[in-house]
Amino acid sequence: MGSVGNKYRVHEVAKDFGVPTKQITEILTKYAETPKNHMQVLGDRELSLIFESLTQHNQVSGIQAIYADAAKPAEKKAEPARQQPAARKAEAEKKPGQQAQQPQPEKKPVSRVPQTKVVDTRKATAVNMDKYDEKLQDMADARTGNSRRDQRQTQGKEKIRSKSGRRSGPQSNKSKQEEADRLRRLRLEVIKKTPVTVQIPDEISVGELASRMKKTGAEVVKCLMKNGVMASLSQIIDFDTAAIIAEEMGCKVEKEVVVTIEEKLIDDHKDEDKDLVPRAPVVVVMGHVDHGKTSLLDYIRNAHVASGEAGGITQHIGAYQVQINGKPITFLDTPGHEAFTSMRARGAMVTDIAILVVAAEDGIMPQTVESINHAKAAGIPIIVAINKMDKPEANPERIKQQLTEYGLVCEEWGGDTIVCPISAKTGMGVDNLLEMLTLTAEVGELKANPNRAAQGTVIEARLDKGRGPVATLLVQNGTLKQGDIIIAGTAVGRVRAMVGDKGQKLTSAGPSVPVEITGLSETPSAGATFNAVADEKLARELVEQRKEEARAKANAPVTKVSLEDLFSQIQAGEMKNLNIIVKADVQGSVEAVKASLEKLSNDEVRVRVIHGGVGAINESDVMLASTSQAIIVGFNVRPDNAARDSAARAHVDMRMYRVIYDAINEIESAMKGMLAPKFREALLGHAEVRQTYKVSGVGTVAGCYVQDGKLQRKDCQVRLVRDGIVIHEGVLASLQRFKDSVKEVAAGYECGLSIEKFNDIKEGDIIEAFTMEEIPQ
């Protein structure tokens, strides 16, 4: 439905009047200066003309007819065929368009209705009695001479008078008064007999429903009982139940559609195919440390951007665009999958293609595997760049072989993965890689509509001392213009200045173009979506609302996948896939666990190991788990501090095991809803081993520094972790400060300790202290 105001379009007017769009355009062509197409927005004058034309061509024979009709709208709707001729004419007054197709003498309409009242956004079936009554009042006023309008507008009313053939001369005051009273009485009668139209939302309390229907609570409860629903006044009933009751109680039901500020403000209509044009692909470069991601990004940038363009001063704004054979490609300039995953963690789907850099002499390493799994989880195509081909020890065949183990089979071996040998140092093969990128992009048919309000993602943001919050935005659809009001997460503001990746000033940026902007109220977070909007006041309101929501969310418990409530989630049908990330001390364990876990799949749930790797659980694993709704299973490994923190923040369930059998057992029980963990591990703290001493009769004593939490003597279990791998698990044998035995040692203090029956303690080891606490059932 259209709305009163400047957004009322031709096709909406037609829809609301129930006439073909063509008819409206014909009226406009005839009476207005400029012909309009169906998407054009109409002004008050044009709307007035349309209304005039439609009403004049469907005039009423007398005011009684309107009352007669208005008194039985329900009947009218249900049985249109049985309408009285007079009522049918009145109907035409209400829904003028329905008869407008009949041949009519064409007259230039004369404005007689106040312009603001012209637009009626009702649906053809929903009769808004208030507006209807207002109209009657207007007519009554006209008849009784209480005209609120000026001389110019009375012409139209004259017409009604002469048509109705009632009166031609002036009236006495007394009869005017009588007539007015009579009309008022009639109106009251009409209102009384008119069924109440109730707006019902998805859910409503019985009491609220009663008050909306203008009935007593008892009446409604009784009606509910008659229908077999026992509900008190405060009880919430759903739309369907409420609608049945309302109809049974003689009300007309309309579904209440709640429009949020977000819906009102942000235009997220789907683009029509005809509006879409090709856009540049957005590419991310991923790979293991030192395999040459930065070198490749720099090489491409220097070879294709710096020379000859816009003064050649490159700006590092977090993304840049190059032209390859006249076709643009946008690169995210933050190598690695951290940025990529943190964006995905916020639900932003920014990248279209991933380049996986693998050093030819080094081969597939843990982060290469992580990158592959991250790209796969995002569902984007991977192009492999085998880098450092200039090195004599380069062995691309070995890498191709290794890649097959991860489902990436190169084209020459019958697969569909593009593999390009390159050297980021000499530039060898880089052009070919870029060509492959454009080809892959073409296959993807990436498109966007530049002719709409901009929408995209925040790539980077920082606070600049002089300029305030500075953000790099990647426009994903529409065009961002200088001066646009934008909202990005909880930041809002007008785009003050816009700079491109070559340092050039811009006034507009289309799809896939990265720009650095200033003008926001605060620094948005990377990965937040931004939208250009029309109403700054509403945008500020939305920001306030979002802040409020964020606060509420921070306080509310988060439901993430956890073994404890796995079964209930499976039962509720919320879980079809159980995603697991496996980290272990050796590759053999990863494979073994992966195979055994995936075998647990049953009809209801598919167990998928989405990532497996060797080494400590790191932040990247947690991010992947968070975005993929996965749990992390670790064997003889521990999470590092960053991972522990972000797992706590993101509520990612991490399970550590020493024996594979325990893991399989526990997950299987969880899937069957038989997981009954009676004890839970409670972390006490960490200490770093700084020195070790051999003490005869005692064994190895470690001089430690407590990093966080505390160490305690009683019920303290310890785990010795070396490079993220669990070496031993046991209990404390002694805890001392200087020569004295102590009960506990707090963070920031040094202590000496020994572990029962264990002496292989080395400098740099981490002692993780914990207790087992009982879970209240």
Ligand SMILES: Nc1nc2c(ncn2[C@@H]2O[C@H](COP(=O)(O)OP(=O)(O)OP(=O)(O)O)[C@@H](O)[C@H]2O)c(=O)[nH]1
């Ligand atoms: N010989 C040779 N060396 C290269 C090539 N590409 C990169 N290097 C070198 O490899 C080292 C690491 O390269 P970077 O580009 O920093 O690698 P990266 O993957 O970005 O590393 P991080 O940023 O630490 O993750 C640098 O010393 C580069 O000079 C290449 O094609 N050939």
